[in-house]
Amino acid sequence: MTNEFKNQEAPSDENSEQEVAPKKTKQVKPFLRFFSIRNIFSKDNVTGSLPFVFFLGLLAVMYIANSYNADKLVRQIDHTQKELKEFVSEYGSTKRMLQDSSMRTIVSNKVASMGLCDSVTTQKQIVLTKNDLAIK
DSSP states (O other): OOOOOOOSSSOOHHHHHHSSSSSOEEEOOOHHHOOOHHHTTOOHHHHHHHHHHHHHHHHHHHHHHHHHHHHHHHHHHHHHHHHHHHHHHHHHHHHHHHHTTTSSHHHHHHHHTTTTOSSSHHHOOOOOHHHHHSHH
């Protein structure tokens, strides 16, 4: 190649091929086809993806049911804890009342109306030996 001015009147063979061939533009169409809604919702794509859509729907229903069950369980636990607190306090008060009512002086006062009274003498202990237990 030499540094010469080319004659614009007489185009060479190389220039004629370049002028005849159209210029290539950027290929934007394949990129836009990727986002084409018409192609995404075609009959083949929709029918092919129905099992997956049903699977996702089933998962969504199971997720919702699980959250409802969890809420129900939390409410039951709260209710049971409140009942437990009530029963514990009732148990404590009943136990105190029973201890108070089983004291000797209170029992003796209650049975005095029936004609019973405290014994004045001390209790005696009965001791048995083996000879006493033998059958004669």
